[in-house]
Amino acid sequence: MEALEEKLGYRFKDRALLENALTHSSYANENKSRGVQSNERLEFLGDSVLGMVVADYLFRTHPDLPEGDLTRTRAALVCEGSLVEVAQCLSLGSYLKLGKGEEAGGGRERPSIVADAVEAVLAAVYLDGGIGSARKIIQTFILDREEEKSASRDYKTALQELVQRESGQVLGYQLIGSEGPDHAKTFTVEVDLNGNPIGRGKGRSKKEAEQNAAKAAIEKLNG
Template sequence: MKQLEERLGYLFHDRSLLENALTHSSYANENKQKGEASNERLEFLGDSVLGMVVADHLFRSHPDMPEGELTRTRAALVCEESLVEVARKLELGQYLKLGRGEDAGGGRKRPSIQADAVEAVIAAVYLDGGIGSARKFITSFILTNNEREQEGGIRDYKTALQELVQRESGQVLSYRLTGESGPDHAKVFRVEVDLNGTPAGKGEGRSKKEAEQSAAKAAIAHLTGAAADG
């Protein structure tokens, strides 16, 4: 745990909070007799703390950014993909307490479990050290992801693509799954987005949602490039 605290940049006064943040419901269910509690309550609190800190940062640092763009940027910064990146930087997976079945099924690398654990850790830091400590952690690991912030939330490429094609009436976008590969705990999905029945972009990702975003990003590049060429 000391090594993880060093990676977090925060030393806990009450280390049991960190232990709880790393306890998945599958482990808690298998160890009820020991009084183990899952990290779900901490995840709930951490989600709110994260959202508030990010919203406050965006509001103060981008005084001219309209509400819709603020919302998209916040969503890009706090999305599962962003939180999984944090978990991987911290190598959080190796510290998770999982049930035997979840562990054997690749739970340590499961994006949803990793993202939830990051939110729980944020709550643990908040409860142990206050909002200042939580803000410092969020700033270090999430708000320093300048690529997402500078894109003004355009990591929500599906919305950006929808707004792009709606400049002309009668435009119809559709997404379809074209394939998937890999084991259940590490699947890769492939998606194609069509504009008026014509392929406009392809993408892949660890979830269908991520693959759709990737395809939308490719479509934006294709359409804006075609417009520039034209």
């Protein structure tokens, strides 16, 4: 459990909440005589906590976005696929308590099970440390990562479209350095056009550095 807490960046005061969040109904059903409870109630609460935090974030950061777009964006951020990505980052499947049948059937990799467990863990953090603690985890594992992906898509796609106005143009991204401790590294990426450097960028991840390099390249080419 300590390894999972390390990945989450949160230390539980009541470890029983985390234990409950990782207990699938199949395990609870096999251990009814011991009074074991499944994570389904926590999943219910976590779904609401996640939806509220994401909705609040979108409302504050996109003041001009209409209700329909806000709803669609929130749905994409809280969908099963998004939660499965979070579970993979945390290796959450390896910590689950599953019944024998679910274990044999590959339950640790089942998308619906690990996605529900993410919601249950968020609820456990909320109950243990309040909405601020839950918000930090949602920001780190869902909102920040989505920002990186969107930014990377935008600038890299824009640069690709810009250089393709002429045929035979080849872009390349190279990691040229990194600095800082493991938990707070800064990466530097250089983008070249036909082997010639045209932009350089830094970021907290390689993807973020790539998008900053693409942005710098666009500014240079349009300069």
